[in-house]
Amino acid sequence: MPTHISLPNERAEQLRMIAKAKNTTIPEVIAGFVRSEIEAGTIPAEIPGIxxxxxxxxxxxxxxxxxxxxxxxxxxxxxxxxxxxxxxxxxxxxxxxxxxxxxxxxxxxxxxxxxxxxxxxxxxxxxxxxxxxxxxxxxxxxxxxxxx
Incomplete structure (x- = not known):
């Protein structure tokens, strides 16, 4: 199930701007960030709950x-x-x-x-x-x- 996360309006607008600049969606921007953190070793590659x-x-x-x-x-x-x-x-x-x-x-x-x-x-x-x-x-x- 999707989780809704509250962000300050300014951060939400920045995410929209990033997504527009990259011709993608906000979820894809966030997924890219998560993948970069996996590659950096910040978090494991396994999906939580699976x-x-x-x-x-x-x-x-x-x-x-x-x-x-x-x-x-x-x-x-x-x-x-x-x-x-x-x-x-x-x-x-x-x-x-x-x-x-x-x-x-x-x-x-x-x-x-x-x-x-x-x-x-x-x-x-x-x-x-x-x-x-x-x-x-x-x-x-x-x-x-x-x-x-």
């Missing part, structure tokens, strides 16, 4: 009632899908086949939802909504676990 573990041949993803396990060799594919979900220039039909293929291989269903996507657990049926930039970060996290 636990991704690697246990031998499988990767397990747990978050707020969501639980899914995928074969470790499918981690890079899921990572690519999550990172590419925000790419509006890609072929929608190709992306649909890719999502359906991943669901057949891993059991995890991925569907677009507004300005984000939802992962649907094959174990619990629970859905976890993700903003597109958080989904991309989760893709990175899953891919790191697959490489372990």
């Amino acid at each position: 636990d991704v573990t690697s246990t031998g041949p499988a990767i397990t993803i747990r978050a707020r009632g969501f639980e899914a396990e995928i074969p470790a060799d499918q981690g890079p594919t899921l990572g690519d899908l999550l990172r590419g979900a925000g790419n509006v220039t890609s072929d929608p039909e190709r992306k649909k086949r890719w999502i359906e293929g991943l669901a057949a291989l891993s059991g995890i269903k991925v569907k677009r939802a507004g300005n984000g996507l939802k992962l649907i657990s094959p174990i619990t049926g629970q859905e976890i909504p993700l903003n597109l930039d958080v989904a991309a970060d989760l893709g990175d996290q899953i891919e790191r676990k697959a490489a372990e």
Whole structure:
């Protein structure tokens, strides 16, 4: 769920100015700042509230009632899908086949939802909504676990 943060009007206007100058959105400006802090080592790369573990041949993803396990060799594919979900220039039909293929291989269903996507657990049926930039970060996290 989105969190609303109060800012002084002047800071909010500065964020709008930055977003306009970079031809992007305020959430994308903030996501860029968070990513730069991850790269600087200020905070870890793992997404708070989402636990991704690697246990031998499988990767397990747990978050707020969501639980899914995928074969470790499918981690890079899921990572690519999550990172590419925000790419509006890609072929929608190709992306649909890719999502359906991943669901057949891993059991995890991925569907677009507004300005984000939802992962649907094959174990619990629970859905976890993700903003597109958080989904991309989760893709990175899953891919790191697959490489372990």
